[in-house]
Amino acid sequence: MDDQNRNLILATVLSFGVILAWTTLFPPEDIPVEPTETATTLTEDPTLPSADPVAPTATTPSEAPDPGSDAPRVPIETAELSGSISLLGGRIDDLALTQYRISVEDDAPIVRLLRPVGEPGAYFAAFGWTATDGLDASAVPGPDTLWELESGDTLTPSSPVTLSWDNGAGQIFRTEIAVDDSFMFTFAQSVENTSDAAVAARPYGLLRRHGEPEDLKNFFILHEGLVRMTDGELEETGYDDIREYSVDERERTQAERLDVTASGWIGYTDHYWMTTLIPDQSSPFRSTSKYFDNRDLFQAEAVMPIETVGAGETTTVTTRLFAGAKEWEAIRSYENEGGVQGFLDSIDWGWFFFLTKPIFALLHYLNIFIGNMGWSIIALTVILKIIVLPLAYKSYVSMAKMKELQPEMEALKERVGEDRQALQQGMMKLYKDNKVNPAAGCLPILLQIPIFFSLYKVIFVTIELRHAPWFGWIEDLSAPDPSSFINLFGLLPFAGPPQGSILALIFIGILPILLGVSMWLQQKLNPAPTDPTQKMIFAWMPWVFMFMLGSFASGLVIYWIANNIITFIQQYAIMRSHGAKPDIFGNILGDRGKKKAEGGKEGK
Known part of the structure; x- marks a missing residue:
């Protein structure tokens, strides 16, 4: 082997070693971002679903103290999950992964994925409606609505629960919540219209995270933050980039990023855990990423098309929520058998995905x-x-x-x-x-x-x-x-x-x-x-x-x-x-x- 080839090999191997060693010993620091003021309203998009129904009263977090700790709760019990649903907003805000511990010790605490507001690292999922024709904002349930437990007492794979809320104006909203043996929840949101006139509302689901996760790695080989699939195209955005977007795009309310998609999903991924909103893959929806700088709050939304409900009629929209461990076999099953397009790409396979996927x-x-x-x-x-x-x-x-x-x-x-x-x-x-x-x-x-x-x-x-x-x-x-x-x-x-x-x-x-x-x-x-x-x-x-x-x-x-x-x-x-x-x-x-x-x- 001549000197030129030796130098090439030596440079390749040493460069590889130096890069890995340096990034291991000195991981990149967070980039400080100047806080920004929220801006004006979104412009109307003629395509469905349009931007107008994302009303501040529906999805913008309230500045009032959160009463969630005093709200009644519905237990969640499966082989993989334990926790509870708060009747305040129908939030899943208390969820632990029973098969995973924070360290290898047998007595180590189990991993807790979601936490209610008021605790450090508050993180929850909620589902609601935004008002359109025939309804005002107070006539639809949002993240702060206090629901009633209509049926069921404990959410298990064999026993769903149903929450209900009567707006007093002729519409009864219900959410039937089911869970499978792994990490997938199903939310069936329905509106029963008992009035004499047709009404219209738009269903949505949201994930709200208060600040970055405490164990954020900030390591170059790993993506943590927003993950979104839009018509087969994967997007990965880190928390710092979401903040920077709010600096660069001041004209958009709460630093929104909008995508109208025919299929896909949106959520937040950690090193090993993930929460993801998965609307009906056969219907168009709008995925949105928001950052509220005054509260250091990240929010991901899936907003579905307007549902018009005639007098005496009932309509139902189904959305799934993945909340759990990024197990290859489970996620692969949801993609192949559950019809969730590109869901296996939620695992960060990297640039060499054509090698990492078959190797794993x-x-x-x-x-x-x-x-x-x-x-x-x-x-x-x-x-x-x-x-x-x-x-x-x-x-x-x-x-x-x-x-x-x-x-x-x-x-x-x-x-x-x-x-x-x-x-x-x-x-x-x-x-x-x-x-x-x-x-x-x-x-x-x-x-x-x-x-x-x-x-x-x-x-x-x-x-x-x-x-x-x-x-x-x-x-x-x-x-x-x-x-x-x-x-x-x-x-x-x-x-x-x-x-x-x-x-x-x-x-x-x-x-x-x-x-x-x-x-x-x-x-x-x-x-x-x-x-x-x-x-x-x-x-x-x-x-x-x-x-x-x-x-x-x-x-x-x-x-x-x-x-x-x-x-x-x-x-x-x-x-x-x-x-x-x-x-x-x-x-x-x-x-x-x-x-x-x-x-x-x-x-x-």
Whole structure:
């Protein structure tokens, strides 16, 4: 391999490592945004649904103290969820995920997704109506309407509940709420018109979040914030960008962003959790993102077309709410069987989605068969290495031939001295005479980089790796190796340095050490650089990466160790089959290379 190719590989690998290490140690800071005043009204859109019914009385949060804590509640009990519905606005504002805890400890609190107003990080979903023809704002239910429980006492997958509200003007509004075995709620909003004249109103659903989530990662590889599907086009907007939009678009009320769509959904996504409004996919609706700067409040809305209800008639509109964990199998089922277009894209697959999606699908099915994510990652690595072996084979053969040429290259370097041009010309002649392609050695690294990035993305963003154990001390494959030299890797009765600290970067665990050793072993099979500086850099690289990747997720380090070991075995076997006799603790010379080297010395 010539100096140019070595420099290319070195620059690629080191740049990759530096970027990941820097963003891990120094995540981007929040960009401060100047507060803005709310502006005028929205202009009328002739398409359905139009913008006018989003009246301040319906969806703009009130400045009055919230009475929600005193309102009656309806319990929610499923295998996955627990919480309650407040009859104030019919809000789902108390929801916990019973199968997930905030840490790996058995007694850790369960994850709480939604919280009522008055608590830190208030976050809730509500459904209501906006008034149009024949009704005024006080005649329709909104987020602050106090509903009555008409039927049911506890919301379970087998027992829906119905809320009702009589406006006293001839219209009775009802909301029947159902929930499935996973994380999907169904809201059937109906209007019964008992008056003598037709009335019209527009149904909506909203998500209201008070401030950013407390555990916001602000990490470049992960999207957190608004997520929206509009006619097959995915939009991801971070919280800072929503605020910046309010600065740039002052003419829109409460910093609204409007989209009229025939199908899609809108909501907020966290690292592992998500809330999403999913209107009827066969009917047009308007999705809106708002930010109320005076209260640091984020709001997402799905506003459906106007419903005209004749005298003595009843109309019903159905909207779904996803509120729960971003489990691949559940979300995939809602997309394929529930008709939610592009719902699987709510998981942040990244730029390499064409790799991350199939890689995770394969990992998921391996885990079903094996029953352990750690061993599944190793099995995935074996499969990936088998798939790319035909391409890597030529590279390993070329590297074996180059290894045989190493004595001749050293002899050439002694003959030409510091004449780099003569050295390059001599090396190219050696390559040509022996039919060796030095660029072929780049292929394994070039193949490994996108796969590594994709698996890094998969391990970081998918909930299936969160708190997934391997064996022994590895209890969370999405977290760094918790063992440390300080406590002799768990032999001494005290904990190692806390994760994320400087000491944790220095006193690394068992897996990072194994990674460094596996990289060193693999490197011993490669031709040594002719340039002394490059040779020194490559000699230090395994140990630099050992410390640099020590703070990465254990699952990723397991993949890299397995990849290095399998690569070593493949390369060793191929080199042996082509006449080279590897000796990882000394020089690796083929018989042909030894003879040529001895012949060169005798000639001198």
